[in-house]
Amino acid sequence: MPKKTLKRLMPDPGIIKNNKLLGLLGSRLHDINLWHLNRHSAAGAFAVGLFCAWLPIPFQMLLAAALAMVFRVNLPLSVVMVWFTNPLTMPPMFYFAYRLGAFLLGKPHHYEHFEMSLSWLTSAMSTAGPPFLLGCLVLGLVSSATGFMLIHGLWRWSVSRRWKLRRRGR
Known part of the structure; x- marks a missing residue:
């Protein structure tokens, strides 16, 4: 069952809560919803993690952790999903x-020769930057929504399957 596997792989909340570096977050880190694993928290964690995975920024895991705290979804699962x-x-x-x-955007994709210079980088980002960022945003939103619906549906299917097996006496 996926829930048992996920719980076994997750870190102990007590160890994380007592970490001195994470003490800066205060009582927000003690919210039980950040550590509880159910259908809604797992689906939300997948959505947060997959969205952050498409963002072309450093420290994606920190953003995923912050968003998990804002949306009150499973924190470890949100951070792990960024590893995608x-x-x-x-x-x-x-x-x-x-x-x-x-x-x-209806722009042709063209590639210039590569050069290790600041002028090449700024010119490349001025032409390729907007399509790249739009594509990242769209794919982040699509994969986030798809991940949420997929995990939510798989969790419901798993629970209904267990109930059917239980009714049959297995």
Whole structure:
């Protein structure tokens, strides 16, 4: 069952709450909803984590943790979902985001020769930046909504399946 597996893999809330560095967050870290695992908190955590995974910013995990606290969803699961973005997946993800943004803006996608200079970087970001950021935003919203609905549906299906098996006497 996924709930048992997720609970076994999650860190102990007591250890995290007593961490000196995390003491800056105060009582917000002691909210029981941040550590409870149910259908709503898991689906919300997937939504937060997948949205943050598409953001082309450093410290995505910190943003995911902050959003988990704001929306009161499972904090560890939100942070772990950001790991969907890693050095192996980032190039194809961000290339696809750029292509999608260019398509949505109706701009042709073209590539200039690569140069390690500040002037090349600023000119490349002025032409490729808007399609890239739009693509990241759209894919973040779509994957967030899809992840929420998928986890919510799988959780409901799992619970109904267990109830059916229980009624049959298994």
